[in-house]
Every structure is written in C-alpha cells, then in structure tokens.
Amino acid sequence: QSALTQPASVSGSPGQSITISCTGTSSDIGAYNSVSWYQQHPGRAPKFMIYGVTNRPSGVSNRFSGSKSGNTASLTISGLQAEDEADYYCSSKRGSTNYVFGTGTKVTVL
C-alpha cells in the first residue's frame, strides 16, 4: 500500500504564501473528509495543524488553511514565517479502517 504523494520540498520567502499538495486516490482522499495535516520540527513529535480537511485546532495560526478537490488535498501557509520551516505530512483514512500518511514535504523559508 503506497503513501500519499507530496512534493519533497517547497520553499518561499518570508511573507509569501506556499501550497503543499497531497495526492491520493478514490479509496482515501477522494472517499473521506478525514484529511489532516501535521507539522514536525526536527527531533519533535508531529503536531496536528488541520483536521477534517479544513478545520484548524485552537492555537494554530489562521495562516494555515486546508482544502480538497477530488483526490488531492492541499495545505496553504500564508504570510510565511521562519518558524514555519519544518516537515509537513498529510494523512487520510483509507478503506474502512486504515489510515495512510503522505511522503512528507520539507518547507524552507528562504
């Protein structure tokens, strides 16, 4: 079973907006509204940033937003800041009981 597909790296200058894509299939992203996004800084456990495709947990900046179209989900970071430099992973429910993560994207703030 293969992982969801993300770009290996995305970069942007402070203040810019970037978008990370997450491509799956009709058995995962296309079938469920259970897409979530996680931020991971080096040596730290992942932190959830978006859940249910578009929802942002309390405490997460409104600069982070999520969306989905067909089999592809996206995470947009607006007003990029130095602290946003991290690895980002998408995740989706797959099939009736399982889950799958994306391949991960390294975000670099130039």
Add this chain to the structure above:
Amino acid sequence: QVQLVQSGAEVKNPGASVKVSCKASGFPLITYYMHWVRQAPGQGLEWMALINPNGVSTAYAEKFQGRITVTRDASTSMFYMELRTLRFEDTALYYCAREGRDGSIWGYLDYWGQGTLVTVSS
C-alpha cells in the same frame, strides 16, 4: 491534561520481538481510538495500527499483518504495540497517538507520545 508517556529505548537482535508501551492519562480511554505510527531515521511517518475505544477491535496496515499486535489494559491505562520477527529496517521511532474527535469529524491524531526508539542490530 492529556498525556501519552511511552516506554524507553530498546535494542533488539534481528528475529526478536519488541513490546512498546504507552501510558495514557487525562482522558477517558473508552472514548478514543489509539494509533501507532513509526518513523525510520530520516524518513517519513508510517501508519501502523489502531485499537478501538473498547480495546477489542484492531486494524493493521497490510505490511505489518501477521507481525504486529496492539492491545490495551484499561485497568492501568496502558496501550501496547508488539512487533515480532524484527528486521534491520524496523529500526525506527515508534509513536502512540490519540485519535481526536470533534463532533462528526474524526481521523486525526491530536496528541502524541514522545516516541520510543527501537534499534534492530546484530
């Protein structure tokens, strides 16, 4: 507050088994699914398994079927993940994580343990 505290690092020989524990506190265990996720050195996150709130039903990623068992001991608020027939490529940081619930929205991991490093080495 919600806390997930995992057991310490392990070093195992190829072919051996490892059992990682996760102590949960700050929330009712009978309400939440619990997941196990691993991350090999320098690699991405990999979903492994889940156990349902009543501790009876489980689901496993296909690649681990037959080698993994996840269990729960409600009396001690402990979750366990046992991986058998270890291979060098099982060297990774293993996380337990709670699946969050927000009304009808689920399927996201809102709290994570600190991770347990399992090293498979001869």
